[in-house]
Amino acid sequence: MTDQTRGWSRRNLLATSIASTVSVTLLGRSGAEAAPATVQTNPRDPVNVTLRVNGRQHRLSFDVRTTLLDALREHMGLTGSKKGCDHGQCGACTVLVNDRRVLSCLTLAASADGQEVTTIEGLAQSDGSLHPMQQAFIDHDAFQCGYCTPGQILSAVACVKEGHAGVDVEIREYMSGNLCRCAAYPNIVDAIKQARPKMKEA
Amino acid sequence: MRPFQFARVEDVKAAIHAHTGGGRADDVSASNSPNQYLAGGTTLLDLMKLDVMRAARVIDINALQQTNSGKIEFSSKGLRLGAMVRMAQAADHPDVRKHFPVIGQALQLAASAQIRNMASLGGNVLQRTRCSYFRDTSYPNCNKRIPGSGCAALDGFNRSHAVLGVSDQCIASYPGDFAQALLALDARVEIDGPTGAREIPFAGLHRPPGKTPHLETTLAPAELITAFSVPPAPWARRSLFLKIRDRESYEFALASAAVALELDGGTVKQVRIALGGVAALPWRAKEAEAQLTGRQLDEQTIESAATAAFAQARAREHNAFKVELGKRALVRALHQAAALEI
Numbered sequence: 001m002t003d004q005t006r007g008w009s010r011r012n013l014l015a016t017s018i019a020s021t022v023s024v025t026l027l028g029r030s031g032a033e034a035a036p037a038t039v040q041t042n043p044r045d046p047v048n049v050t051l052r053v054n055g056r057q058h059r060l061s062f063d064v065r066t067t068l069l070d071a072l073r074e075h076m077g078l079t080g081s082k083k084g085c086d087h088g089q090c091g092a093c094t095v096l097v098n099d100r101r102v103l104s105c106l107t108l109a110a111s112a113d114g115q116e117v118t119t120i121e122g123l124a125q126s127d128g129s130l131h132p133m134q135q136a137f138i139d140h141d142a143f144q145c146g147y148c149t150p151g152q153i154l155s156a157v158a159c160v161k162e163g164h165a166g167v168d169v170e171i172r173e174y175m176s177g178n179l180c181r182c183a184a185y186p187n188i189v190d191a192i193k194q195a196r197p198k199m200k201e202a
Numbered sequence: 203m204r205p206f207q208f209a210r211v212e213d214v215k216a217a218i219h220a221h222t223g224g225g226r227a228d229d230v231s232a233s234n235s236p237n238q239y240l241a242g243g244t245t246l247l248d249l250m251k252l253d254v255m256r257a258a259r260v261i262d263i264n265a266l267q268q269t270n271s272g273k274i275e276f277s278s279k280g281l282r283l284g285a286m287v288r289m290a291q292a293a294d295h296p297d298v299r300k301h302f303p304v305i306g307q308a309l310q311l312a313a314s315a316q317i318r319n320m321a322s323l324g325g326n327v328l329q330r331t332r333c334s335y336f337r338d339t340s341y342p343n344c345n346k347r348i349p350g351s352g353c354a355a356l357d358g359f360n361r362s363h364a365v366l367g368v369s370d371q372c373i374a375s376y377p378g379d380f381a382q383a384l385l386a387l388d389a390r391v392e393i394d395g396p397t398g399a400r401e402i403p404f405a406g407l408h409r410p411p412g413k414t415p416h417l418e419t420t421l422a423p424a425e426l427i428t429a430f431s432v433p434p435a436p437w438a439r440r441s442l443f444l445k446i447r448d449r450e451s452y453e454f455a456l457a458s459a460a461v462a463l464e465l466d467g468g469t470v471k472q473v474r475i476a477l478g479g480v481a482a483l484p485w486r487a488k489e490a491e492a493q494l495t496g497r498q499l500d501e502q503t504i505e506s507a508a509t510a511a512f513a514q515a516r517a518r519e520h521n522a523f524k525v526e527l528g529k530r531a532l533v534r535a536l537h538q539a540a541a542l543e544i
Contacts, residue, residue, distance in 0.1 A: 039207075039208070039209045039210075039220070040208040040209070041207055042207075042209050042256075043205035043206050043208075063205075064205065064206065064207075064369075065205065065206070067247070071457045086251065086317075087248050087251065088317060090429060091314065091316060094316055094322060100319045101315060101316050101319055102316055102319055102320050103316045103317065103320065105287070106242075106243050106244050106247045106248060106320065107243060107247075107320070108208075108240070108247065108260075108262070111210075111240065111243070111262050111264060112263070149418075155316065156314070159315065162315075164315070164401075171450050172451070175313050176314055176315075176451035176452040177313070177314020177452055178313050178314075178317045196367055
């Protein structure tokens, strides 16, 4: 893992440097057409991806099949995001990409190249003070085993930001993509209601 | 998941080129092509992890949201929804909600907030069935997955399966919601591909299973949905989507009804009905529409329309309840649509 600031466009360089390979393998039929911006021609070759996670840039190289969840957990050591079902059904892997909540288990890390990712590790302030939603989950005992909690908290933050945390029934509907086998649901709703005004103040 | 080539493209032309450029001999079906477009990934990556879909080349088209395919446009000519618009964007759009409520509701009631943020509209209508025999490769018999292998669902656990539009080769139900809204509103599909752009009625997109359940749509390999257009219609405002499911949120429909009504007093001038959860493909209930058109919208007419809608239903061991559930869903949807204050 290396951090770096990019002062030049890596994507443009990649597009240019790969264009020559592309012209042989992909543009065989008619070289006149536009080339793909980024191409991985040998499935066994690693892909190079730059991810911006919690404000830090990570330049990584991994198997093209790597999901964003696996990139975070296995390549960056950010194990806060959890692998529950790995099929987009449980919400434990929820992260924010460009401030929108998504399922990192169904996102290819290569597709997230250049995007802004926020995980549970990025919510607290640098002095260690917790995000209002994290504090609210503690205050309301909004978890038991805690496995779904990082996903719940990121989903809850997005739920408030989207303006979908009005009445209880709306919170429940918009939080339905995050399953909790301990059934802490009522406390999760209470936590979101506590954090909602504090997030607006902040 | 099997290894694959990966390409990321910036526009439709490059997407089509990346799809066809390998010179691979292709199947006649877009859904079974070894080359697959990747948008939200909520179907493709799921099914690739399950080894149900085995893409050899994945073409990431997410950058197309910066093009016309990422826009929602509303004018006197109707609504145009770019295929790369995410479900949540369209569901939350004020013009969609106001002028085409059935579209907003169908999207809103589908999936979860996360999936609605990810899934594109084009990908949504192409999502594959949730039939467990299709999704689980340990079952050798699935005509959709392996043509000619048989159908394990016919005499298996078929509670979630279809009763309309089925064949003796496949009874998998079409799982989506948005498609029914598009079908009810006479939407059209804008397609681009190696042989150029074309436009078809939404009703012409999905194929009934018949003897070829592996051929799910009329899209040719490398063809790409670029947008949906919905014409303005007097029935669009009085429209709604009713969805019945095992749990109240984040679940596929057991039965759903998209209805759009134009009333003249208590009489039905025009009506559009599409059914979901009960059919092998997005299902337009024309027989029910015929029962209602020109008639007084009362209890008896509505009941006879629901009966007509399911007259051809073919149930199996565990899904006979869907016939009654589907009728009741349609009855309730029509009552609710009639009562709307617009």
